[in-house]
Amino acid sequence: MIESKLKVATCSLCGCFGCHMSLLDLDERLFDLAEKVEFDRSPLTDLKELGECDIGIIEGGIANVENVHTLLEFRARCKILIAMGACAISGGIPAMRNHYELKDCLEESYTRGIGLVDAQIPNDPEIPLLLDQVHPIHEVVKIDYFLPGCPPSADTIWTFVTQLLAGQPIALPYTQIHYD
């Protein structure tokens, strides 16, 4: 009998995809990982629909309405949800905009920028509405595991994933825990 593979979904909300680059930094270990898991919705597969999954890995915090919907969908469909990286955990660099009013941020970019012609703040209905502040994802849904780093290194991700898949408690060595 062929052992069924665990289904893993990943996404980047308000992040820079740096954590996903770190995931790719697993290099040859990705082959080992592919023996054990099958990727569902993820930038790696380019699947747009999220199926029922065992593990969901979220990069980035929430900055707009679409981020919130995606996060809620991941929570509903993934048995285990993981916050990966500084932005998912604390809002990170994007949350530095919380220091200012959203209106000021938009005006600074779209109406006061240098060399703008016919300057206006984009309001196409297809553009998700921004939240007034950026927030970490644990403020919206329950998170089962936190993987700090900006980004967490491939070694950190590998230690975490191998321990998780083996059903062991997560115990990262000192050098693999950092907030930057």
Place this chain on the structure above:
Amino acid sequence: MSEEPRFTLDGRTVPFQDGQTIMAAALAAGIYIPHLCFNPEFTPHGSCRVCLVKVNGRMQASCTTPAAAGQVVQSEIDEVREIRRGLLQMLFVEGNHVCPACEKSGACQLQAVAYYVGMLAPHYTHFYPRRPVDASHPDALIDFNRCILCELCVRASREVDGKNVFAVQGRGIKAHLVVNTPSGKLGATDFSLSDKAAQVCPTGTILSKHSGYEIPIGQRLYDRKPINVVGDVAALAVSKGGRRHD
């Protein structure tokens, strides 16, 4: 003839002298108790509570509790570690501690103690306070977003530098660090980078200008070894990656 008085700390026998605190005796015995507002060069403050230990079954701040013969002190137990982690998490959400964007990252005592107590995430709801940055001084800048109110700069400026540059204003959640000038600007003071107050900040609140990010990631003070092995950034000489001017 009376023997030197002793207490036990996590099962180890620790000798002490009359008048010493548990923290001071532990430090002299080479045992690390995590701390932020404590610095052996200054009068203990007892405000951050990170150094709390269980003394004869009761939680006490080790930096202000006098050692007494026969005390049973517990530090590295789950119960204490969990409270310390909670304290660190509250400090992280109360300010704006954006490690990826901070020059002090890697040599930051707040961050290193958080690593030591096993904090993986801040857990609580972030305050995202809006505090100012003061870059008015030619050589130093203050980012109040990172201040944890340890008052080490206040104590250093008053007790060592004799300048009284800093103070804490307000009470409770409104307590905040201020600069003692009519304008509230550091540039209006005689603060200098050679001041003791410039060397004691356990976070990235007080930073020197004109240099930054000089040590690559991987080689910074706390990158390879934890704070209980490396020691406090304020206690180490500049030549060793610390802040103390010799």
